[in-house]
Amino acid sequence: MGESANPKNVIELDHISKTYGDFVAVHDANFSIATGEFFAMLGPSGCGKTTTLKMIAGFEQPTSGRVMLDGVDVSSVPPYKRNVNTVFQQYALFPHMTVFDNVAFGPRSKKIDEKKIRTSVMEMLEIVRLSDFAARKPTQLSGGQQQRVALARALVNYPSALLLDEPLAALDLKLREAMQIELKRIQREVGISFIFVTHDQGEALTMSDRIAVMSQGHVEQIGTPEEIYRTPSSLFVAGFIGSANLLPGTVESRDGDYLVVRLRVGAIVRASATGTAFSVGDKVSVMLRPERIKPAATVEVQGRGIEGLLTDLVFQGATARLIVRLDDGTEMTCLADSSATMPQIALGRRIAITWDSDCGFVLNGWPDKAGANTTDIDHIESTL
Amino acid sequence: MNDRPMSRNMTRRQFLARSGALGAVGISLPALLAACGGSDSAGGAASTTVSFDNWPLYIDPTEDSALGTVDRFAEATGITMNYTEGYNDNNEYFAKIQPLLGNGKTIEADIIAPTFWMAGRLISLGWAEKLPLADIPNMANITDGFVNPPWDPTGEYSMPWQAGMAGIAYNIDVTGRELNSVEELFNPEFKGKIGMLTEMRDTIGLIAMGLGIDPSTIASFDDAAPAFEKLAKAKADGQIRQFTGNDYTDDLVSGNFAACIGWSGDVLQLGKDSPNIRFVIPEEGGTRWADVMMLPKGVKNSANAAKWMNFCFDPVQAALITQYVQYLSPVKGVREELAKINPELADNQLLFPDDATSARLRAFATLTEDVEAKFDEEFSAITGA
Amino acid sequence: MTTAVTASRRISTNADRVGLGAMLVAAVCLIALGARWVSGPAASVLLLVLALVLIGVLVLALRGGPEARRLLAPYGLLKPGMLWLALFFLAPVWSLLRISLSTKPSRFSVDYNFTWAFENYSNAFKDFGTQFQHAFVYAAIATVLTVLIGYPLAYVIAFRGGRYKNILLGMVVIPFFTSYLIRTIAWSTILADRGFVVRTFDAVGLVQVLEWLHIMDNGKLLNTPAAVIGGLTYNFLPFMLLPIYVSLEKIDTNLVDAAGDLYSSAARAFRKVVLPLSVPGVFAGTLLTFIPAAGDFVNAQFLGNPNTTMIGNSIQDQFLKQNNYPVASAMSAVLMFSIASLVLIYTKIFGTEDLA
Structure with missing residues (x-):
């Protein structure tokens, strides 16, 4: 300009x-x-x-x-x-x-x-x-x-x-x-x-x-x-555009293009980051889009999954919506292919949510409310 | 004639004149109801009430601990008077009572106060009740001129209330000089600043006198035609600002009128607060009129009404009324009584005109019904309203 | 109502006939009573018929079941309005027309003989042509002036009033809480020869200009045609302003923005969008102003002179002072019909059927 x-x-x-x-x-x-x-x-x-x-x-x-x-x-x-x-x-x-x-x-x-x-x-x-x-x-x-x-x-x-x-x-x-x-x-x-x-x-x-x-x-x-x-530039954009699971944590270390983040819930995960330069100890959030994460019986690769309790399972046609409550109470949403169900994945069972390492995206700061923005009615209303 | 106030409080006086104006447009509901509310209950001999529907500010009220005539009457006789001020205009009042009296019904008031010519009309229509003259011994005190007057030749139907004169009232601030002739009302110098009265007999009467026609001898329309023509021409020329009722006093004081036809008592009063307001009986002469007391057909309390009239014809009482209203009293001995309480008034030419002044005054002739109809029609055509 | 039981079977089909018939009979009874076609015992009979018809329909409705009630309900709801109209409009108009064609046997008679006295009408025209002319000309000028004054005022309040809208409207309307007469008489004080207005005009040399424009006459502002027209304009301004305001207020301001967006200057946007959309308000205001102004007598009485009298003054004088009801009625009828035809013509020309 x-x-x-x-x-x-x-x-x-x-x-x-x-x-x-x-x-x-x-x-x-x-x-x-x-x-x-x-x-x-x-x-x-x-x-x-x-x-x-x-x-x-x-x-x-x-x-x-x-x-x-x-x-x-x-x-x-x-x-x-x-x-x-x-x-x-x-x-x-x-x-x-x-x-x-x-x-x-x-x-x-x-x-x-x-x-x-x-x-x-x-x-x-x-x-x-x-x-x-x-x-x-x-x-x-x-x-x-x-x-x-x-x-x-x-x-x-x-x-x-x-x-x-x-x-x-x-x-x-x-x-x-x-x-x-x-x-x-x-x-x-x-x-x-x-x-x-x-x-x-x-x-x-x-x-x-x-x-x-x-x-x-x-x-x-x-x-x-x-x-x-x-690659939303802020927590606001991440939350406003589409649905997102925002998990607060702190930067543990850098691993090439990825950052290693220790989540507040306890797990340590790898996620990509662009733009903002982060240093160790920064307060960050890891954004996980619900359709990019998959349910599994256990976390197979260290840093690419997290475990929790399956509290809800909603059949939506092509997809199924899973609500998983993590150990600290944070709720995550996962959109899974409804045809790829496994017997281990049933209501009330402890399951894992896993993702590829480039699926997680690191954003600066912590969200007001951890977890899925799609389960918070107040938040949804505020975007209308 | 209209209301003749006697209050030093100008605002109150003007307010009342305005209320008169409200009534003039026909929305005076209480008065209308009063006129229509004829009750059928027979009064009976033992009745202790009587009602009088009069013009506004036409009697001395009770004020400053001095009792007014109505209260003095009650004190003296034990009769309670229901005194109302329903009169604003003779024709208008007539229009209100006509449907009742014309259909043989009664009206609420025991005593009404038409002007002399209207009294004549009511008598000839048979809408008036004869007075119990035997109960009014004080009628002996009535001035000679009011005994068996032209409008009531047998003297059985009416008793005079007050009388007055119509002449020229003017605001010397606007005219810049004294006026002394009817002709001044037609002087182009005062174009658009002249007021005339809606009271036909005063306006036509005074113009006639200016033309050398004696209004007391008018018998046909032709006799008065020159006066009508003169008035019509003045109106067409824009000489006349307005035809008014009693509210001419406001226009006179404010200077909207340079001069107008006015009534003696009003101007006498105005003069006290506004020395620039003058009244003159023009050199050509002025008109004389009287308002009377009458009993409408079917009156209920005629005996009490007679007592009231008798009371008012006592010179002592009459003098107190005159002191307030400042019109000409029809009662002998008033001047003497007034001299005791208000010597200044007793010497006033406008209250007690001397013989020379009286000789210049004329009362409008009594017109036959057809002639009167013609007069009213022609007058209404000129006033335009 | 012995027929009620048998009738109740048929009323579902005959409800319209019953409802309409009862209403017409009741209306005719009321007109007959109101216009005094009958009197004495005959009037009592008529009153009885009226009561029986009304009660009869009520009984039919109550005993005829829900269906009958449903069918009769509209007539029941219409009835108060219809009967009111019959008693307080149709009956008086009938009486008025009848008296206008009557003659009085004598001057102070309270009775009128119906004699097809059309001369009352020719007399009304002959004797009061000027007053009719004054009435229509003054009312027309006053109506135009109320548009010219009221429209911009309503416009500013509606579009620029913001949160002061109600206060501004209040300021327009509150003076009119005072009696019409008092307000008009107040003008006679304001416009008096030695009053503030005339003195001010005199001081700034406006008097000559106004005299040249024939607004002032011989140093007078009061008791001139201009004062009468001014009084009418003042007194009827709210009747013009309020309908215009309502129609302007309803206009979505986005429309004005849209016109601007579509390359219209403010003037064109007003001409093409705001003005056409506010025409219904102007139309209503014109009727509300012109009709009462043409019949007005108060302004001419207090602000006019003997050469500015309007037909309202003449009618008032004939009714209340001359006791000449036939001519007064003829004049009223002429006034009523001429206003009605003017309004009809006006509606045909400017009436807006699709903008209510």
């Missing part, structure tokens, strides 16, 4: 912050979004993701820092002069206008020739598959259709970037999944950068090229879904 704008970047946020009185909504967000990228801003409510979006759209002005659009500083440019468009959370369709007039609203603002407007509006309705509904009023449409009208209304202007504020939140689960695919299709078709805000990590992982995970106004991590999933 900085002064030299990268022509490949549609949007550059140059150290922007937003404060309301004492409350810091966004603190020093500094990242850029490339042309044609599907970019997600993910975080729990109140993390500052919507504020960031509004600063890009122009509905809010940053307290400090700059918003660059196509290489131009637009920090103090009003929304109607910015070449970005927004799909609002509740769609904000104009109730007194037909679908056609809604979509034509932007081009008409720009005073484009009505004939051209007609063509491009119908073209866009074609893309969102609503050509037959042009004469309807928004209230006569279903939620998914309204959503697509909102998309068409924004995309018909061919903006540099499309901003979507929780675009799928108002839809039910099935429709949401279908729309995720539909959104991806449309994005590929029009080739415009999509920046969307969501609190749903599944949605973000499914759709995005890159994700910015935000918490309490800070950008915690930016990366591809895989990076963020595999």
Whole structure:
């Protein structure tokens, strides 16, 4: 970032912050979004993701820092002069206008020739598959259709970037999944950068090229879904993205690319680490994704397993969910192939959980609550 | 005529004038209920009550430990008077009692206080009860002019309450000079700052006198037509600011009116607090009027009503009333009694006009029903309301 | 009700007929009583019929089982409103129309003879044409002014009021807790010739300008057409402001953001989005303002002069002072019908069927 704008970047946020009185909504967000990228801003409510979006759209002005659009500083440019468009959370369709007039609203603002407007509006309705509904009023449409009208209304202007504020939140689960695919299709078709805000990590992982995970106004991590999933930069990211077993411990020694960690529960395990340099004695946590660990009768390789009591076994179709209580009471979740059951693995039996050495990932610090984040209802709710 | 207050407390006085205005738009519910609430219970000889519906601030109230006439009456006779102030406008009051008296029902009040011409109408409609004259020995004290007056030629139906004069009231701060002619009301100098009364007989009567027409001799509409024409032209020209009831006093004091037609007692009172308010019987002459006491048809307590009238015609009592209301008393000997308690008032020309002044006053003629209808219609067409 | 038992078998199918019939009979009875078509013993008979019909339906409903009750319930619920309307609207309107076509046998008569006296109507037009004109012109101007003043005010409160919204609305509404008359009379003090307003205008030299604009006349602000219109505007402002406020308040602010997002300046966003969506409020406010303003007499009485009288003043005068009920009724009827037709035309032109 900085002064030299990268022509490949549609949007550059140059150290922007937003404060309301004492409350810091966004603190020093500094990242850029490339042309044609599907970019997600993910975080729990109140993390500052919507504020960031509004600063890009122009509905809010940053307290400090700059918003660059196509290489131009637009920090103090009003929304109607910015070449970005927004799909609002509740769609904000104009109730007194037909679908056609809604979509034509932007081009008409720009005073484009009505004939051209007609063509491009119908073209866009074609893309969102609503050509037959042009004469309807928004209230006569279903939620998914309204959503697509909102998309068409924004995309018909061919903006540099499309901003979507929780675009799928108002839809039910099935429709949401279908729309995720539909959104991806449309994005590929029009080739415009999509920046969307969501609190749903599944949605973000499914759709995005890159994700910015935000918490309490800070950008915690930016990366591809895989990076963020595999190598979260913090306990927060680890816990927020997918489910994770977080086991607190201290660094015992270094072993090549791996760290040897003595867990608080007693076991000594090996786990990989990137980025942060750890030294012996640091307080760390080992993250184990439930689907990467396997149940076994005993720990066969030293440092690649831990033992505990199997307290619950839930058949889920392709997988089975195992809850294992460790000796200090910490609960771990394990997702196992449901066809690979063993007679030794039964409720109430003492079993082992094992993993390959590159499965464990070391994170700085200890979690508020050790073990699986999927068993803590309060935690789950806080991420919604 | 309207309320004739006598209170040094201007705010109270104005408040009451305003209440009058509220009543004027026809929402005076209690008064309406009072007028409609005729009860059927026969009074009987032993009744110790009587009711009197009068104009506002038209009697001395009990204040500062001095008993008012109503209480003195109760003390002297043991009769409790239910004294109400339901009158605001003769026509309006008539509209309220008409459906009852016209249908042979009775009204609540035993004594009502119409102005002389309205008294004439009520008598001719047969809506008045004869007075038990034998029970009113003090009627001997009534001034000659009020004995068998034109509106009640046989003197069997009405007794005078108070009388007064209409002339020109003006605010010298606004006019900048003394006025002495009816013609001044039509002076372009005061365009849009002239007030006229909704009381047809005072407004038309005074204009007629300005034109040299004697209102006491008017018998047909043609006789008064020039006065109507003059008024209509003045209204069309924007000379007249408003037609008002008693609330002309507010506009006069505030300076909205430079001059208007007004009533002697009001202006006498206003003059005390606002020396810039003047009253004059114009050189062309002024009108004279009287409000009377009458018994509506079917009255219940006529004997007690007679006692009340008798009480009021005692010069001592009458003087106390006059001291408060400051209108012309129809009772002989009031001036002498007043001289004892308030010598200044006893010498006032507006309370006790001398013969020369009296000679310049005229009462509006009694109109036949058809003529009156024509007058009212034409007057209403001009006042526009 | 000896027929009740046999009737109860059929009422499931006949419930509509029974319910509707009973309601109509009851309504006609009430109109007849209210409009005094009958009097004396006949009225007692009618009252008895009314009571029997109401009790009869009640008995039918109680004995007819749940199905009958369910079918009759809507009529039962409608009845208070319908009967109220019959007694306090239809009956008076009937009486009004009847009296408006009557003549009085003599001036102070309390009776009216129904004589198809259409001349009452021609007289109303002939004698009070100016007052009708004043009423409609003043009310129309006042309505336009209330829109011009009320709309921006409602807009600011709805969109910029924030947490002071209720306080601001309260400040608009609270003065109107005082009596209508008192407020109007207060204006006559405020606008008096030697009052604060006129003196201030005089001091800053505004008087000449206002005289040139015909707002002031000969140094007067009070007792001018402008004062009457101003009084109407002031007194009916809340009736305009509140419906507009409600319709503005309902508008999702995201819509305004969306319009801005779609390249509309604030002005265009207002014109294309906010204004159309608030039209129902303006429409309702216009009706709530114009209709009572056209029939108003208080403002003209206290703030006007003899050349600004409105039809309301004339009707009041004819009713309460001249005792001329026939002409007064004819004038009321004309006022009622002309307002009704104006409203109909207005609704046809500007009525918004899909925005409620």
